[in-house]
Amino acid sequence: xxxxxxxxxxxxxxxxxxxxxxxxxxxxxxxxxxxxxxxxxxxxxxxxxxxxxxxxxxxxxxxxxxxxxxxxxxxxxxxxxxxxxxxxxxxxxxxxxxxxxxxxxxxxxxx
Amino acid sequence: xxxxxxxxxxxxxxxxxxxxxxxxxxxxxxxxxxxxxxxxxxxxxxxxxxxxxxxxxxxxxxxxxxxxxxxxxxxxxxxxxxxxxxxxxxxxxxxxxxxxxxxxxxxxx
Numbered sequence: 001x002x003x004x005x006x007x008x009x010x011x012x013x014x015x016x017x018x019x020x021x022x023x024x025x026x027x028x029x030x031x032x033x034x035x036x037x038x039x040x041x042x043x044x045x046x047x048x049x050x051x052x053x054x055x056x057x058x059x060x061x062x063x064x065x066x067x068x069x070x071x072x073x074x075x076x077x078x079x080x081x082x083x084x085x086x087x088x089x090x091x092x093x094x095x096x097x098x099x100x101x102x103x104x105x106x107x108x109x110x111x
Numbered sequence: 112x113x114x115x116x117x118x119x120x121x122x123x124x125x126x127x128x129x130x131x132x133x134x135x136x137x138x139x140x141x142x143x144x145x146x147x148x149x150x151x152x153x154x155x156x157x158x159x160x161x162x163x164x165x166x167x168x169x170x171x172x173x174x175x176x177x178x179x180x181x182x183x184x185x186x187x188x189x190x191x192x193x194x195x196x197x198x199x200x201x202x203x204x205x206x207x208x209x210x211x212x213x214x215x216x217x218x219x220x
Binding site: 031033035040041042043044045048049050056058059090092094098099100101102103104105 | 117120143145147154155156157160197199201205206207208209210211212213
C-alpha cells in the first residue's frame with residue numbers, strides 16, 4: 001500500500017532531551033516536508049526537501065533539524081526540545097505534480 | 112508577503128444547502144492552489160487542485176486571479192462532508208507551501 005508512515009505516533013518527553021521523529025514514504029516521491037499543526041494557526045511548514053541531500057527552511061525552522069540521506073526517509077530532529085514545540089507534527093511527500101500525501105501525525109508533548 | 116486566508120473558522124449548514132468555503136491568497140507570482148480535507152480521525156488528504164479543474168465529491172473550486180481567491184463550493188451539502196478544510200498555496204518552482212488556518216464545516220441533519 002502506498003503510504004507515508006511516521007514514528008512514533010505519540011511522544012511525551014522533557015525539555016532538552018534530544019528526539020527524532022521518523023518519516024518514510026514508499027511512493028518514490030522526490031519531495032518531502034514537515035509541518036506542525038497548532039490550534040488557530042493551521043499547518044506551518046518547518047522544513048522541506050526537494051531531493052536527496054537538498055533541504056530548505058520553511059516558515060518555522062527554528063529549533064528543528066532535518067536530513068535527507070535516502071529518498072524514502074526524512075527524519076525530523078529536535079536537538080533540545082522546549083515546551084513551545086509541543087504540537088502535532090505531520091510529514092508529507094509529493095511527486096513533481098505537487099499534491100501532497102500526508103502521514104498520520106505525531107503528537108509531541110514537551111514538559 | 113505570501114499568505115493564505117480562510118476567514119471562517121467554523122461554517123455550519125443544513126444538509127442539502129449550498130456550501131462555500133472561502134480562501135483568499137496573497138502571492139506575487141503564479142501560485143498553485145489546493146484544497147485539502149481532514150475527516151475525523153483521518154489524515155489530511157488532497158481534495159482538489161486548481162490545475163486539474165475537476166470536481167471531487169461534488170466540490171469545485173475556481174481560481175480567480177483578479178480577486179486572488181480560490182473558494183470551494185458544493186451545491187448540496189451532505190452530512191459526510193463534515194470535516195476540516197484547508198486551502199494551500201505552493202510557491203511556483205518550489206516545494207514551499209503555505210496553508211490557511213482551516214475552516215471546520217459542520218453539516219447539520
